[in-house]
Amino acid sequence: MTKANFYRTLQAEIDRIDNAKTAKRHERIIEGFRKEEGRAPKGIVQGKSYMIFNSNDYLGLRHHPKVKAGEQEASEKYGAGPGAVRFISGTLKVHVDLEKEIARFHDAEAAMVFSSSFAANMAVIHCFIKGQSRDSVVENNTLVVSDALNHRSIIDGIRVAGLPKENKAIFKHLDYDDLKRVLEEHKGKFKRVLVITDGVFSMLGEYADLAEMKKVCDSYDDAYEEGVITIVDDAHGIAAMGDRGRGCQDVTGVLPDLLVATMGKGIGSDGGYVTGRQVMIDYLRESAATYIYSNSIAPGTAGAALVSFRMLQEEEGKALLAKLKDNITYFRKKAKDAGFRFAVDSIHGIQPVLIGDPVKTNELTRALFDDGIIATQISYPVVPKGKDEIRIQISAAHTQKDLDECVEKMTAAGKKVGLLS
Numbered sequence: 448m449t450k451a452n453f454y455r456t457l458q459a460e461i462d463r464i465d466n467a468k469t470a471k472r473h474e475r476i477i478e479g480f481r482k483e484e485g486r487a488p489k490g491i492v493q494g495k496s497y498m499i500f501n502s503n504d505y506l507g508l509r510h511h512p513k514v515k516a517g518e519q520e521a522s523e524k525y526g527a528g529p530g531a532v533r534f535i536s537g538t539l540k541v542h543v544d545l546e547k548e549i550a551r552f553h554d555a556e557a558a559m560v561f562s563s564s565f566a567a568n569m570a571v572i573h574c575f576i577k578g579q580s581r582d583s584v585v586e587n588n589t590l591v592v593s594d595a596l597n598h599r600s601i602i603d604g605i606r607v608a609g610l611p612k613e614n615k616a617i618f619k620h621l622d623y624d625d626l627k628r629v630l631e632e633h634k635g636k637f638k639r640v641l642v643i644t645d646g647v648f649s650m651l652g653e654y655a656d657l658a659e660m661k662k663v664c665d666s667y668d669d670a671y672e673e674g675v676i677t678i679v680d681d682a683h684g685i686a687a688m689g690d691r692g693r694g695c696q697d698v699t700g701v702l703p704d705l706l707v708a709t710m711g712k713g714i715g716s717d718g719g720y721v722t723g724r725q726v727m728i729d730y731l732r733e734s735a736a737t738y739i740y741s742n743s744i745a746p747g748t749a750g751a752a753l754v755s756f757r758m759l760q761e762e763e764g765k766a767l768l769a770k771l772k773d774n775i776t777y778f779r780k781k782a783k784d785a786g787f788r789f790a791v792d793s794i795h796g797i798q799p800v801l802i803g804d805p806v807k808t809n810e811l812t813r814a815l816f817d818d819g820i821i822a823t824q825i826s827y828p829v830v831p832k833g834k835d836e837i838r839i840q841i842s843a844a845h846t847q848k849d850l851d852e853c854v855e856k857m858t859a860a861g862k863k864v865g866l867l868s
């Protein structure tokens with residue numbers, strides 16, 4: 448009977464979530480994709496086609512024939528799954544080729560693939576906070592400094608590492624003067640500092656100025672015995688921003704000490720990775736639990752990602768990046784001409800259309816859905832009150848026709864809910 452009490456406790460929590468209307472489990476099911484000439488693939492939901500404006504597939508690579516062929520080829524050669532974790536017998540040549548290609552793409556010494564970038568963040572933070580030995584846990588010599596709006600995988604990475612309160616600090620979002628304050632305040636108290644930030648922040652499409660951040664971190668490097676190590680999670684920046692598709696690295700000219708990213712967004716495949724100095728990657732391979740005790744990505748997934756990274760370094764990839772840039776400019780102008788405003792001026796495919804009121808934002812998102820467009824409502828507490836937005840995500844796969852239709856439908860919906868006159 449005690450289990451009945453347990454189930455009741457779970458049900459009460461689910462009821463609380465449902466009553467607060469914050470449930471996430473009623474997911475929209477995409478049954479397939481419809482491909483029409485001159486249009487981005489449309490998602491089919493309950494038999495009806497929808498234009499997708501909330502995907503992270505910024506270059507349209509997940510539907511690219513060459514990427515899909517890369518997936519097929521690798522799974523034909525190596526099988527559908529990895530068969531074991533990496534250090535047993537799960538290291539296939541396609542994993543090694545992919546890691547070499549990622550390192551080359553970023554001009555980094557080495558790279559390492561994880562099952563996801565969530566798993567990569569958990570590993571990186573845990574390993575470089577605690578080290579391998581029990582003694583280093585006791586020493587508590589690491590200070591972790593995090594941007595106030597970092598992604599949940601970073602927050603959880605820090606939480607799970609279980610550091611005492613004194614070893615954790617937050618700097619104001621994108622405020623590197625505040626980061627300086629934190630580094631100054633803790634001088635002499637710690638041996639090592641990890642400064643962690645998202646690259647592109649996914650709610651508004653803003654990005655971290657890594658050059659500014661580096662300047663501050665470098666100026667405090669001598670103040671700590673093992674220096675100030677920068678870690679950047681640019682999940683949304685890779686294959687989405689910059690002339691070479693390297694996200695914040697291209698836009699700011701800085702490759703952090705450790706770069707974490709996903710292959711499940713712009714790269715059009717799945718899995719996560721880390722780049723850094725060989726010694727850091729070697730250390731991670733010896734100590735990262737989510738790498739040692741968990742399977743790597745499937746061979747097909749690695750084969751698809753390998754094609755994407757190669758393509759980004761060729762003309763075809765560069766053309767897709769240029770198309771994405773053009774699409775963003777075109778959409779922003781059209782939306783502005785139609786009377787919409789943006790919460791911030793983003794150069795990224797994430798375009799936050801400012802609505803400013805949660806009820807109107809909800810009505811507008813629903814009206815768009817009824818009219819065949821899937822976009823995301825973002826409201827408080829994810830963004831500050833009054834900054835409610837419809838997050839439109841632009842892809843290189845969208846055509847001018849798609850973008851025209853999106854703004855036309857946004858305008859009709861805006862009038863319907865009384866946002867536009």
Ligand SMILES: Cc1ncc(COP(=O)(O)O)c(C=O)c1O
Nearest residue numbers: 563564565598682709711718719
């Ligand atoms: C900044 C950031 N890090 C990590 C992730 C997780 O990526 P993955 O799906 O590879 O775990 C996301 C995706 O939401 C993200 O936006």
